[in-house]
Amino acid sequence: MAETKTCPKCGAELPDNAPSGICPKCLMLAGLESEQEIGSAADESDHAQVWLRAA
Amino acid sequence: MSAGHTSSPDSRRALESLCETYWYPLYAYVRRRVPDVSEAQDLTQAFFAELLEKNYVGSATRDRGRFRAFLLTAFKHFLSKQWEKSKARKRGGGRAPIPLDFESADSSIRIEPASGLTAEQFYDQQWAIALLGQIMEQLEAEFEQSGKTKLYEALKGFIIGDNAGTTYRQVAEKLSMTEAAAKKAASRMRRRYRELLHGEIAQTVEGPAEVDDEIRKLFTTLEL
Secondary structure, three states: OOOEOOOOOOOOEEOOOHHHOOOOOHHHHHHOOOHHHHHOOOOOOHHHHHHHHHH | HHHOOOOOHHHHHHHHHHHHHHHHHHHHHHHHHHHOHHHHHHHHHHHHHHHHHHHHHHHHOOOOOOHHHHHHHHHHHHHHHHHHHHOOOOOOOHHOOOOOHHHHHHOOOOOOOOOOOHHHHHHHHHHHHHHHHHHHHHHHHHHOOOOOOHHHHHHHHHHHHHOOOHHHHHHHHHHHOOHHHHHHHOOOOOOOOHHHHHHHOOHHHHOOOHHHHHHHHHHHHHHH
C-alpha cells in the first residue's frame, strides 16, 4: 500500500505531483506572505490570519 | 502578458514557454471530459499545434484577462469545433509542436474523477501545481548552477515556513554550517522563490497589480 505523505505545516495530504514534494497550498501561500509572517505562521489558523491580511 | 503581444519579438518564444509549462492542466481537463486516453492526447496535441501555428494568443488583448482563463476558453472552443466536425482524431499536421510527455503525465497523477471536482476546477488545480512545479525547477536550477544543490535539497522545505519537518540545527549539522547561516540561507531562498513566483504569474495576468489576486485565486483552487 502506497505511503500517504502529509504536509508538516498544514497537515494536508500531498498530491502525487506535489512540486518538489512540497505542499502546493502552503507553497502558494508562501508567495503572499512576508518574511516575518512565514517565519511565524505555524498552523492552519495562522494561514487564515495571513490570508485575511493579504486580501 | 508578453505571450499575447504580437509586436514583441519574444512573443512566440514566450508562448512556447507558457505552453510547455501549462499543457498538463489542459490535458487533465480533457481527460475529465473524454474517456478515451488516445483521443484526449490527440486533442491536446492538436490544440497546441493550432495554438502555435495560428498564434491564437496573438489576439489575446488585455481585455481577455488572465492567460489561465483565456487558454481554457480557447481549448473549450477548439474542442467544440473538433467535435462538431467529427475530427477529434486530427493530429496537428502530423508533427508535435512541443514535446508533451503524456506517458509521464498519466503515471504521475490520478486523472480519473475521484475527487468530485469539476473539469474546470481540476484544470485550475493542475494549473496551480504546474506553475509551482515550474518555479521549483527554476529555483533548483539556480542553486545547481551555483554548485549549491545540497543546500537546495536541505532547505527547500523551509520555503513554506520554519515548520518543515526538520530543524535548522539538523540542516546546519548536515551541511557543516552554523544554524544562523542555515536560517539566513533559507530566508534568501524564500525571497528568491517569491520573486520567481511573482515573475512567472506576471506573465499570465494583465499587470503586476493582479499578481497577488491571482495567487489568492490559485490558493483557493488548491483548497477545494
